[in-house]
Amino acid sequence: MHLHQSLLGLCLGINTFAAAALLSEPGExxxxxxxxxxxxxxxxxxxxxxxxxGVDMKTWxxxxxxxxxxxxxxxxxxxxxxxxxxFSNALQSFNSSQFxxxxxxxxxxxxxxxxxxxxxxxxxxxxxxxxxxxLNGQEVVTRKSQAGxxxxxxxxxxxxxxxxxxxxxxxxxxxxxxxxxxxxxxxNPYPPDNGTGVWRNVEIKQTGPxxxxxxxxxxxxNLPIEHSSALVNLKTTxxxxxxxxxxxxxxxxxxxxxASQTYELNQTITLPPLGSAEVVLSTALNEPAVWxxxxxxxxxxxxxxxxASIDGSISDRIERTFGVRQVTAELNANNDTIFFxxxxxxxxxxxxxxxxxxxxxxxxxxxTQAKLMLDLGHNTVRLEGKNEQPELYEITDxxxxxxxxxxxxxxxxxxxxxxxxxxxxxxxxxxxxTIANKSMYHEALMQQSHPSVLxxxxxxxxxxxxxxxxxxxxxxxxxxxQAPIIASASERGYPKILGPSGLKMAGPYDWVPPNYWYDVxxxxxxxxxxxxxxxxxxxxxxxxxxxxxxxxxxxxDLDDLWKSPNKGLYHxxxxxxxxxxxxxxxxxxxxxxxxxxxxxxxxxxxQIQDYEATKSQFEGFASLWNADRPATGLIYWMLNNAWPSLxxxxxxxxxxxxxxYFGAKAGSRIEHVAYDYNxxxxxxxxxxxxxxxxxxxxxxxxDKDGKTVHNSQESFDTVPNTSTDIIDLxxxxxxxxxxxxxxxxxxxxxxxxLSRNVYWLANSTDTLDWENSDWFYTPVTKYxxxxxxxxxxxxxxxxTTTATSKRSDSKAGGLGVVLENxxxxxxxxxxxxxxxxxxxxxxxxxxxxxxxxxxxHEKLELEVEGEGAAYVQVTGKNIQxxxxxxxx
Numbered sequence: 001m002h003l004h005q006s007l008l009g010l011c012l013g014i015n016t017f018a019a020a021a022l023l024s025e026p027g028e029x030x031x032x033x034x035x036x037x038x039x040x041x042x043x044x045x046x047x048x049x050x051x052x053x054g055v056d057m058k059t060w061x062x063x064x065x066x067x068x069x070x071x072x073x074x075x076x077x078x079x080x081x082x083x084x085x086x087f088s089n090a091l092q093s094f095n096s097s098q099f100x101x102x103x104x105x106x107x108x109x110x111x112x113x114x115x116x117x118x119x120x121x122x123x124x125x126x127x128x129x130x131x132x133x134x135l136n137g138q139e140v141v142t143r144k145s146q147a148g149x150x151x152x153x154x155x156x157x158x159x160x161x162x163x164x165x166x167x168x169x170x171x172x173x174x175x176x177x178x179x180x181x182x183x184x185x186x187x188n189p190y191p192p193d194n195g196t197g198v199w200r201n202v203e204i205k206q207t208g209p210x211x212x213x214x215x216x217x218x219x220x221x222n223l224p225i226e227h228s229s230a231l232v233n234l235k236t237t238x239x240x241x242x243x244x245x246x247x248x249x250x251x252x253x254x255x256x257x258x259a260s261q262t263y264e265l266n267q268t269i270t271l272p273p274l275g276s277a278e279v280v281l282s283t284a285l286n287e288p289a290v291w292x293x294x295x296x297x298x299x300x301x302x303x304x305x306x307x308a309s310i311d312g313s314i315s316d317r318i319e320r321t322f323g324v325r326q327v328t329a330e331l332n333a334n335n336d337t338i339f340f341x342x343x344x345x346x347x348x349x350x351x352x353x354x355x356x357x358x359x360x361x362x363x364x365x366x367x368t369q370a371k372l373m374l375d376l377g378h379n380t381v382r383l384e385g386k387n388e389q390p391e392l393y394e395i396t397d398x399x400x401x402x403x404x405x406x407x408x409x410x411x412x413x414x415x416x417x418x419x420x421x422x423x424x425x426x427x428x429x430x431x432x433x434t435i436a437n438k439s440m441y442h443e444a445l446m447q448q449s450h451p452s453v454l455x456x457x458x459x460x461x462x463x464x465x466x467x468x469x470x471x472x473x474x475x476x477x478x479x480x481x482q483a484p485i486i487a488s489a490s491e492r493g494y495p496k497i498l499g500p501s502g503l504k505m506a507g508p509y510d511w512v513p514p515n516y517w518y519d520v521x522x523x524x525x526x527x528x529x530x531x532x533x534x535x536x537x538x539x540x541x542x543x544x545x546x547x548x549x550x551x552x553x554x555x556x557d558l559d560d561l562w563k564s565p566n567k568g569l570y571h572x573x574x575x576x577x578x579x580x581x582x583x584x585x586x587x588x589x590x591x592x593x594x595x596x597x598x599x600x601x602x603x604x605x606x607q608i609q610d611y612e613a614t615k616s617q618f619e620g621f622a623s624l625w626n627a628d629r630p631a632t633g634l635i636y637w638m639l640n641n642a643w644p645s646l647x648x649x650x651x652x653x654x655x656x657x658x659x660x661y662f663g664a665k666a667g668s669r670i671e672h673v674a675y676d677y678n679x680x681x682x683x684x685x686x687x688x689x690x691x692x693x694x695x696x697x698x699x700x701x702x703d704k705d706g707k708t709v710h711n712s713q714e715s716f717d718t719v720p721n722t723s724t725d726i727i728d729l730x731x732x733x734x735x736x737x738x739x740x741x742x743x744x745x746x747x748x749x750x751x752x753x754l755s756r757n758v759y760w761l762a763n764s765t766d767t768l769d770w771e772n773s774d775w776f777y778t779p780v781t782k783y784x785x786x787x788x789x790x791x792x793x794x795x796x797x798x799x800t801t802t803a804t805s806k807r808s809d810s811k812a813g814g815l816g817v818v819l820e821n822x823x824x825x826x827x828x829x830x831x832x833x834x835x836x837x838x839x840x841x842x843x844x845x846x847x848x849x850x851x852x853x854x855x856x857h858e859k860l861e862l863e864v865e866g867e868g869a870a871y872v873q874v875t876g877k878n879i880q881x882x883x884x885x886x887x888x
Contacts, residue, residue: 023206027317036060051134051168069197072358096192126200129179148180150439177424186577208315213237223343240271291323294400323451329484336532337502348633350380357642377668396452406457437471444479459488469495489535510540510777513766515677517620530620538637539613542649552644562602591783607659618667619674623683682727795827821854830876842866
């Protein structure tokens with residue numbers, strides 16, 4: 001019987017159990033596919049009784065999901081609605097007292113025990129934060145051993161398995177200060193249940209008398225990796241479950257997905273009664289298919305399989321996908337970490353991911369999020385404590401997005417004696433070190449074969465103490481970890497076994513002006529500026545557009561955005577956070593772009609400010625990749641939000657991209673030309689490994705009336721994986737009196753445009769007060785004046801649409817949108833939005849570019865993909881609103 005058939009039987013009801021056992025053959029693993037849940041206040045806590053078949057379930061909540069926290073389960077069951085919970089401040093008044101007591105997860109299922117032939121194993125992978133587990137009236141484990149959100153355990157349950165089985169998991173309330181959970185710090189309000197529940201799958205595995213531990217795969221390749229052979233090792237632990245000696249035939253295979261060739265491996269071992277042994281089967285791959293990050297190449301994956309047989313009968317089998325690649329890291333001369341992928345210096349360009357507030361996993365949604373990251377030009381996603389589900393790493397492997405996982409800050413995970421930032425510090429006990437050690441080993445086993453994993457951060461804001469660091473290190477080593485291990489995301493300190501992290505976490509997290517990133521000297525005072533490796537930093541932007549805002553804000557909330565600019569807002573960070581209001585951000589907006597005259601005006605100016613903030617950050621790091629003190633990497637804070645939020649995102653909760661997205665996308669192009677606000681220099685950027693040759697850079701500067709201030713064109717040779725300054729615009733910009741527009745266009749030797757990049761520049765830059773910097777921002781004493789943008793002359797822009805070729809990474813056909821400015825003045829900051837017949841946003845949506853500015857009489861064609869589109873909405877600073885029907 002196939003796994004999906006047995007799961008179907010389980011979902012049909014109890015009458016099907018007798019005919020549909022959960023498992024049917026050795027090596028098969030079945031997920032407990034659904035649950036019934038209820039509070040112990042309603043059903044009591046007699047786990048022995050509740051874990052016997054036949055319990056009356058009428059008052060329980062049926063959950064058609066294999067994994068969910070209590071809140072996630074109850075939303076799935078229809079008890080609560082997400083839209084209601086997220087609207088305005090509704091979550092603030094939610095009654096969370098129901099989660100102050102243990103809850104029960106329960107499921108009945110069928111097995112087919114056969115003494116001496118079938119062995120059954122219960123496997124956990126993530127229960128937060130602790131649980132008692134009972135099966136068929138018998139205790140399997142107590143919360144003492146099943147504790148910690150990332151602890152995975154395997155329990156042999158053969159002796160208590162029956163034909164009809166009842167599994168009960170009692171979960172205890174999670175407290176982030178005292179338990180190893182999955183906290184959200186100040187990212188958003190805490191979920192009412194603090195993430196309590198069976199948040200990862202629980203599995204039942206069937207084997208014969210010999211079982212195999214999860215497969216570990218290691219690869220060793222020489223550099224340059226393109227002309228190498230690779231040694232591949234398939235590793236596991238074989239265990240004899242019986243009290244007599246066993247001779248085991250091990251058979252392994254390695255095959256490239258989509259290819260016909262298979263490498264076969266064989267070995268015979270003998271295990272003593274109830275004994276275990278480490279097993280290694282090895283082979284060399286000649287000229288292996290090499291795995292690369294998306295921007296550098298393809299993502300071929302191999303499948304490794306290993307089976308154990310006794311007397312010709314299979315007892316167990318295991319399998320993993322893996323890739324042949326090499327990731328290393330080192331400290332450079334400035335003690336900054338630099339990563340290398342397959343021997344090439346790899347500038348990390350990415351952002352920080354957040355799990356859903358209720359830890360709900362959606363593979364399709366994460367796939368879209370990963371595709372949006374790649375569309376942004378990013379190569380890495382950081383997971384701070386949200387190590388997520390195994391599917392995440394499978395998706396990033398196939399898409400070519402690197403992942404930098406690690407433990408979280410600001411709660412029990414970092415309750416060290418030297419951490420003075422915690423309001424509650426529950427310092428670790430011996431039991432806590434054991435939980436952390438088991439957590440590390442489980443996560444390492446899950447991640448170690450995935451080529452997309454870039455490394456592991458065993459600390460975030462603070463480094464682990466020597467005892468914890470040693471446990472982490474040796475757990476990773478025991479799991480055959482083959483990526484860098486980094487002490488923490490900051491440079492505060494480090495454990496002896498690992499040494500300095502080479503990462504900085506000096507902010508900013510709130511708004512700073514575009515010139516901040518280029519102001520790098522003296523580096524000891526320049527905090528998050530574009531040098532070294534910034535593990536989490538950004539301008540605190542990410543304002544959703546009105547179509548998204550109306551989904552979670554009331555009319556009063558919308559008024560507060562522009563009528564009460566200093567007010568604390570529930571959809572920012574928590575009320576005790578430095579980020580509860582938009583005061584710093586709004587002070588800049590009011591001073592730089594002028595006081596808003598309406599909500600529409602406020603949101604338009606917010607998108608302008610968000611765009612320039614993210615673009616300058618990514619351009620700053622890209623430009624200074626080869627500086628005297630190189631910018632070796634940045635993780636933008638953040639990629640996405642756990643719930644609808646007003647800041648810290650590159651696309652909003654509903655996956656709608658706005659100003660922060662398109663600024664970041666413009667700043668992260670593979671080949672690019674960027675403007676340095678401080679030095680007035682133009683940088684030629686090449687983030688590829690193979691693009692080279694002659695390039696032409698065209699520079700145009702016009703004033704707000706469209707009159708030419710400067711025009712020039714020069715040719716340069718581009719070199720892969722480098723950045724260099726090529727043009728000084730100091731003299732060209734001297735005549736700017738209020739504002740000017742700068743357009744940089746990069747073309748190849750066939751005159752094809754590789755990058756088109758527009759800036760609006762004031763006659764002076766924002767003045768930073770570095771001496772009075774705080775940990776989350778640097779004050780501005782004088783703001784650049786862009787208010788002349790409010791007096792731009794009207795521009796007439798036509799919009800037409802054409803069909804385009806289908807993009808390779810989307811199922812949707814492409815659409816061309818042609819913009820043409822028929823006026824003698826620039827058409828500033830044109831926004832395009834794709835909607836369906838009902839006027840709802842088409843999501844996900846992928847634009848080649850957006851929020852664009854057109855020169856006088858310029859024609860520009862953009863491409864967009866999105867299913868179900870009927871109209872393109874067009875708005876801009878000095879153009880008439882329009883809605884274009886796509887099928888006229």
